[in-house]
Every structure is written in C-alpha cells, then in structure tokens.
Amino acid sequence: MTDYETFDLGETKLSCGVTVPSLHLAYKVYGQLNAKKSNLILYPTSFGAQHSDIDWLIGPDCVLDPERFCIVIPNQLGNGLSSSPSTLADPFTHGRTPAFSHLDNVAAQERLLREVLGVERIALIYGWSMGGQQALHWGALHPEMVERICATCTSARTSPHNKLFLEGLQATLTADPGWNGEWFTERPVRGLRAFARVYAGWALSQAFYREELWSTAGFASREDYLLRAWDQNFLRRDPMDLLSMIQTWINSDISDNDVFRGDLNAALCAIKAPSIIMPSTTDLYFTLHDSEIETAMMPNAELRPIRSNWGHRAGNPQQSQQDTTAIQQAVKTLLEQ
Numbered sequence: 001m002t003d004y005e006t007f008d009l010g011e012t013k014l015s016c017g018v019t020v021p022s023l024h025l026a027y028k029v030y031g032q033l034n035a036k037k038s039n040l041i042l043y044p045t046s047f048g049a050q051h052s053d054i055d056w057l058i059g060p061d062c063v064l065d066p067e068r069f070c071i072v073i074p075n076q077l078g079n080g081l082s083s084s085p086s087t088l089a090d091p092f093t094h095g096r097t098p099a100f101s102h103l104d105n106v107a108a109q110e111r112l113l114r115e116v117l118g119v120e121r122i123a124l125i126y127g128w129s130m131g132g133q134q135a136l137h138w139g140a141l142h143p144e145m146v147e148r149i150c151a152t153c154t155s156a157r158t159s160p161h162n163k164l165f166l167e168g169l170q171a172t173l174t175a176d177p178g179w180n181g182e183w184f185t186e187r188p189v190r191g192l193r194a195f196a197r198v199y200a201g202w203a204l205s206q207a208f209y210r211e212e213l214w215s216t217a218g219f220a221s222r223e224d225y226l227l228r229a230w231d232q233n234f235l236r237r238d239p240m241d242l243l244s245m246i247q248t249w250i251n252s253d254i255s256d257n258d259v260f261r262g263d264l265n266a267a268l269c270a271i272k273a274p275s276i277i278m279p280s281t282t283d284l285y286f287t288l289h290d291s292e293i294e295t296a297m298m299p300n301a302e303l304r305p306i307r308s309n310w311g312h313r314a315g316n317p318q319q320s321q322q323d324t325t326a327i328q329q330a331v332k333t334l335l336e337q
Helices: 051-057 102-117 130-141 160-174 189-203 206-210 213-217 222-235 239-250 264-269 288-295 311-315 321-335
Strands: 005-013 019-030 040-042 070-074 124-128 149-152 275-278 301-303
Touching: 005 102, 019 051, 019 102, 040 102, 051 070, 070 102, 102 130, 124 130, 124 321, 130 149, 130 239, 149 321, 160 189, 160 239, 189 222, 189 239, 189 311, 206 213, 213 222, 275 288, 275 321, 288 301, 311 321
Parallel strands: 040 070, 040 124, 124 149, 149 275, 275 301
Antiparallel strands: 005 019, 019 070
16 A cells, blocks of 8 residues: 555656656645645655655644645655656666656656646745755746745755765765675665765754754664664665665756756746745755855845754754744745735
C-alpha cells in the first residue's frame, strides 16, 4: 500500500537528450481544489526527501493550510518514488541512469497540473532548498502560471562554493569500498554513514553545535542527534538516488536553457510573481549574500532573512518553532496579496 499517486508521463525526452520509455511522477494531494481550481499550492521536494518527510508543515494551524488550499507535493525525479536510478529498468541500471534536471522536474509537474488536475494557475509555489530551486525555475519559465513564490534557503543558480560542498559529498560516498567506479556492488553502509556525518557539519551552523541546540529537539547528546537524525535519514536511501539528486543540484541554474541562454539576470527578471526569498543568516552553503545578489534582480521580490542558528535547516524548521513562525508569517503575507 502506498499513500501517494503516480502519474505516468509515458515516453519522455529529458533535457540531457536521453529518451526514457516510461517516466513517472509520484505525488500526493492534501486538501481539495475549489470550483475555480484557483487554490492550488505546489510544494516540490528537497534533497533526499520524499513527500512524507516534508508534509509536517501541512495542517490547519501550520504553514500550509489544507482546509483552504489544495497542496500538491510532487516528488522530484531521482528521489526514489518518482523515476530514479533505483526504479528504472535496463538499460538505465548500473550507472547508466540519465541525468535529471529541474527542467525535467518542472516539465513533469506542469503536465501533472494541466493533464491530471486541470490547473492553469498556481496560487503559491513553496519550496525549501532543492524545492526552492524548482520554485524559481517555475517562476522564470512559466511566469503566466505562477501567482506567488515563497522560497527558503535556496538559489536560482548553484554557487561555486555550494558545488564544492556537493562534490565533497559525492567523493565521500563513492570512497566506500563497494563503489566500482560506476555503481555500488554492495550497500555502502560506511559511505552512507560518512556522507551523513559530513552533511551534518554543513547543514547546521557552528552556533547550533556550540549551543547544543540539538537538546531542544529531544536528543540526549550530539552523538544521539547525529545517529538518529542523520545516519538514520541517509541509511534508508538508495546511494545511486542520492548521487542523482546531487547532480541535479550541482547543475541547477534557472538560466541554463534555450529561453535565457545563460543570462541569469534575464531569467530572474522574468519572475514576475510577488516573491519572498528567505535565506537563513547562518546557512553555510545557500548564503545570505548570494540570496541578496539574486533577489536584487527579481522585480517583485522581498528578501526576508530567517535569523536563526539552525543553519540551512532553518528553512525546514520542524524542530524550531521560532523559524516556523517566521515562514508561516511570510506565507500569510503572500497569500493576502
């Protein structure tokens, strides 16, 4: 039994030039569309996450209200539920999975909204991290469909320093003895644990660990936090899926397409929707300064930093009520416009 639906897109040519005979998008709907189909909120997934990992903020008194809005979470390609290295059949196995891009994610999501749900306008796109990257791609490529954007701890183009962080994660995972240069010949437990430990050092701020903020989330020690919040999270994922999503993240750039041809300013200027961009003041890889540069190019965007010691996790603050309140207020501001 699954708690989500699947949209079969059929034979699909990806932006990398490879055609997949059968591409599918896994998604979940929370709430109901109104008669005018004008109350849809699109909420794409972040790195390593599936819909059940991020739907904690959906509820009557939460950031996204399913009693007023129809909220759709499309699982991004590569995350293990939608088409991914772990789900594709030959000849796309054993290191031969084609590269997925956010162009592919947005194209699949657009078809889902149009062909399955009959939706022509999106009331709000809300996204954190890689979900925010998808939100900004939507705003640039389909400005006529997007009414509002709230994006937390994200970027329109992956920065050089962010890419280096991701390349470090790749190198850590593929240093496992089970990696043969193209795929894993056995489950890379050592690599996944190392991957989790490195990621935990980047995703939270120095102040988070200095002030032992993990204790406010119910963890008994730093090691308890790392084992139960980080090792546990990545040990449940397919390593080839993780590598696939990392590549999507590295290549994320809203201007890298035939419409904008590498002109980031033009792509950001094309985002007409009222937007609130919310970097965390302590994010180590989606930095406040990078967000300042990008937001300044967007004609209807407000930069509203999350002042938090939770680092990148401030943009998905399941364990920080203060940060949740800040995001909830931003969403309320947008939806009242």
